[in-house]
Amino acid sequence: MSEPKLELDKVSITLNGKQLLTVDSSVGPGEVLTIMGPSGSGKSSLLAYIAGFLAPVFEASGGVFVNGDDLTTLPAERRRVGLLFQDPLLFPHLSIAGNLRFAIDDRSADKATLIRQGLDEVGLGGFEERDPGTLSGGQESRIALLRLLLSSPNAVLLDEPFSKLDSQLREEMRTLVFTKLRASGLPSILVTHDQADADSAGGEIITLEQ
Amino acid sequence: MLRWASHSLLILLTVPILLGTLIAILPAFGYFPTLGSTEFSLDAWRELIQIPGITRSIQISLLSGVLTPLIALALVFLYLASASGSKLDNWIRRLVSPLLSFPHAAAAFGLAFLIAPSGLLSRLISPGLSGWERPPDLLIVNDTWGLTLLFGLIVKEVPFLLLMSLAALPQLQPSKHVELARSLGYRPTIAWLKVIAPSLYPLIRLPVIAVIVFASATVDVALILGPTLPPTLSVRVLAWFNDADLNLRFLAAAGAILQLGTSLLAITIWLCLEKLSAILWRFWVATGDRGTGERLVFSLGRGAMPIVLLVVSGSLAALLVNAFAGPWRYPSALPASWTLLHWTSDFQNLLTPLLNTLLISVGSTFLALVLVIATLESERQSGKLRSTATWLLYLPLLVPQIVFLFGLIVLTESMQWQGTMSLVIFGHFLFVLPYVFLSLSEAYRQLDPRWSQVASTLGASPLKSFWRIRIPLLLAPCLTAIAIGMAISISLFLPTQLLGAGRITTITSEAVALSSGASRNLIAVWAVVQLSLPMLGFLAALTVPRLIWRNRTGMREIR
Numbered sequence: 001m002s003e004p005k006l007e008l009d010k011v012s013i014t015l016n017g018k019q020l021l022t023v024d025s026s027v028g029p030g031e032v033l034t035i036m037g038p039s040g041s042g043k044s045s046l047l048a049y050i051a052g053f054l055a056p057v058f059e060a061s062g063g064v065f066v067n068g069d070d071l072t073t074l075p076a077e078r079r080r081v082g083l084l085f086q087d088p089l090l091f092p093h094l095s096i097a098g099n100l101r102f103a104i105d106d107r108s109a110d111k112a113t114l115i116r117q118g119l120d121e122v123g124l125g126g127f128e129e130r131d132p133g134t135l136s137g138g139q140e141s142r143i144a145l146l147r148l149l150l151s152s153p154n155a156v157l158l159d160e161p162f163s164k165l166d167s168q169l170r171e172e173m174r175t176l177v178f179t180k181l182r183a184s185g186l187p188s189i190l191v192t193h194d195q196a197d198a199d200s201a202g203g204e205i206i207t208l209e210q
Numbered sequence: 211m212l213r214w215a216s217h218s219l220l221i222l223l224t225v226p227i228l229l230g231t232l233i234a235i236l237p238a239f240g241y242f243p244t245l246g247s248t249e250f251s252l253d254a255w256r257e258l259i260q261i262p263g264i265t266r267s268i269q270i271s272l273l274s275g276v277l278t279p280l281i282a283l284a285l286v287f288l289y290l291a292s293a294s295g296s297k298l299d300n301w302i303r304r305l306v307s308p309l310l311s312f313p314h315a316a317a318a319f320g321l322a323f324l325i326a327p328s329g330l331l332s333r334l335i336s337p338g339l340s341g342w343e344r345p346p347d348l349l350i351v352n353d354t355w356g357l358t359l360l361f362g363l364i365v366k367e368v369p370f371l372l373l374m375s376l377a378a379l380p381q382l383q384p385s386k387h388v389e390l391a392r393s394l395g396y397r398p399t400i401a402w403l404k405v406i407a408p409s410l411y412p413l414i415r416l417p418v419i420a421v422i423v424f425a426s427a428t429v430d431v432a433l434i435l436g437p438t439l440p441p442t443l444s445v446r447v448l449a450w451f452n453d454a455d456l457n458l459r460f461l462a463a464a465g466a467i468l469q470l471g472t473s474l475l476a477i478t479i480w481l482c483l484e485k486l487s488a489i490l491w492r493f494w495v496a497t498g499d500r501g502t503g504e505r506l507v508f509s510l511g512r513g514a515m516p517i518v519l520l521v522v523s524g525s526l527a528a529l530l531v532n533a534f535a536g537p538w539r540y541p542s543a544l545p546a547s548w549t550l551l552h553w554t555s556d557f558q559n560l561l562t563p564l565l566n567t568l569l570i571s572v573g574s575t576f577l578a579l580v581l582v583i584a585t586l587e588s589e590r591q592s593g594k595l596r597s598t599a600t601w602l603l604y605l606p607l608l609v610p611q612i613v614f615l616f617g618l619i620v621l622t623e624s625m626q627w628q629g630t631m632s633l634v635i636f637g638h639f640l641f642v643l644p645y646v647f648l649s650l651s652e653a654y655r656q657l658d659p660r661w662s663q664v665a666s667t668l669g670a671s672p673l674k675s676f677w678r679i680r681i682p683l684l685l686a687p688c689l690t691a692i693a694i695g696m697a698i699s700i701s702l703f704l705p706t707q708l709l710g711a712g713r714i715t716t717i718t719s720e721a722v723a724l725s726s727g728a729s730r731n732l733i734a735v736w737a738v739v740q741l742s743l744p745m746l747g748f749l750a751a752l753t754v755p756r757l758i759w760r761n762r763t764g765m766r767e768i769r
Contacts, residue, residue, distance in 0.1 A: 080669065092763075093683060132764055133763030153667075
């Protein structure tokens, strides 16, 4: 399980007979592949295809492999692919601990301890019973990242996760996200149209044409 | 996996209604095996056309079938043209749902107690304004031409059409278009009528046709407010059906088919009116007139809606006063003293119908909710939105109740399935289903799909993300749908009466039965109980989510 590798084998996405993109690439443990392109270039569709919920209007082909297993044959919830959206999307009806507990799959795990340690690591110790609606944007993003990590994914997808943060917070979150991903040895794909994101990710960059 | 849900929804809606309608045709032509008749004949029809006053009965049904939607729709459009975005509008929008939950029968009783010669209104103006020392000898309620019936139906249908319009309006972006027209020099109300009205009408056409069918075929409202010599066609059909002489069943069947024809004729007249108004409207737009008639439209639109509200609140007041009134001589405006006697004396009789009402409304609403959620889930999973045909949902509202219920009874009697609770619950379910679907589908379809996507990337199975994410997020709309479904079931009269074979009583069926002969005080008690039940439901639907999510600020934005 350690050192997972994410491979995209001739992945191609088509909408109404028009080919949006083809990607053939491999992302090693702790590496970030950045995909840049204008809106409408299909970069978010690529993430949806990898995560397992591409809308049926799209047609897609190609293999997505993690540790040699083809994800495209699995339902979304069994792919173990974490996804960070533009919005933190903390479930508004659950407490912070409830959000984090939702992500922990392991029944035997000591969830309370995992949650307490996780919160301490992102600098939000003692936030367990807080209402997500009362958090600041930066705090929400950190909880979203922690929630993703607690779900113990094999790969991570980032869909412009910094675009809605203000510039100072953006820099801070970039550092935090990429440090954490590198530390946990996860292969990641970042989709963005911000060159600074790509620079901060520091990996291979694929630029899509409109 | 959930594909079965949308299929069974369509089958459950279409089959009983179409089959019921078809089967009702058979006894009308003499074929009625349970009564030992297997020969086709036209006897029932010969008998029907010789019934005294049958022409008048048809005329009244037609009249209320065409005039109710015409006047109600005109009021709604004039109101929307003149009041959109105003303070009055904010008020009315909040009141429209509770108004709609006012059951037809209770509203009709309230109206009767308000405007009858010895009613609340006449007492308020007597003897000071009117000089009446005793109730005037006027036939106001149950008047020969059904004008009070028409009035009652309009007051009840205005909130319905208003709610349907308000639900459809946002997709038309009315304020943007009205602003554009205003920049071309049109007065706002004229701009609304010329620009928004023609695109709004097609969106609420099905509800309007449902109003035509209801108004031309209603039984409970006509029993309470309608003429008696002769009554409306639907009331006569029910009387023939309930007659101890089973041979009148043939006549009742022919009458039911005649009712279907009458409702269809009312719809045909309406379609002609549609064509005519389209021509007139095009002519009016072509004049390019920007302001003529603005004042009239404005005052009609702003004035009519508060009047409707006043009538409804007056009816409510009339019911409450009568339910608690001690000795009350005419023309005193209020009773000399108040009493709980009417409540205590009838408490025993209330219990069984109350329990039946709760059982039937909970049962039918629960069935409908499960089926609707399963259908919406399968729609969501297949990724094909709005795949459920909306017009089919209106089917139970587009065929007169008495017609297909008649056929269903013929069918279930031959299967020895009659007068049972399960049959009544099934009958209610047919009427509850469309409302539950219409009220829940928008919220369900508009829920951000990313909530479920996040859940599945976190490893949650579809079942887990349904119970732990989607249901809690949609708790408020689900409770509203439950409240609406139960309110519809509570207000139903004919399905209980016919499918229960008179053996299963609900608050509504008992209240309507009281209309012939019981004291006003007693009727008022039953009507107050009838209208409190849906009110309590809506109150619960409103307060429960607020209590549960009181520490969850984010839940206030999820709708």
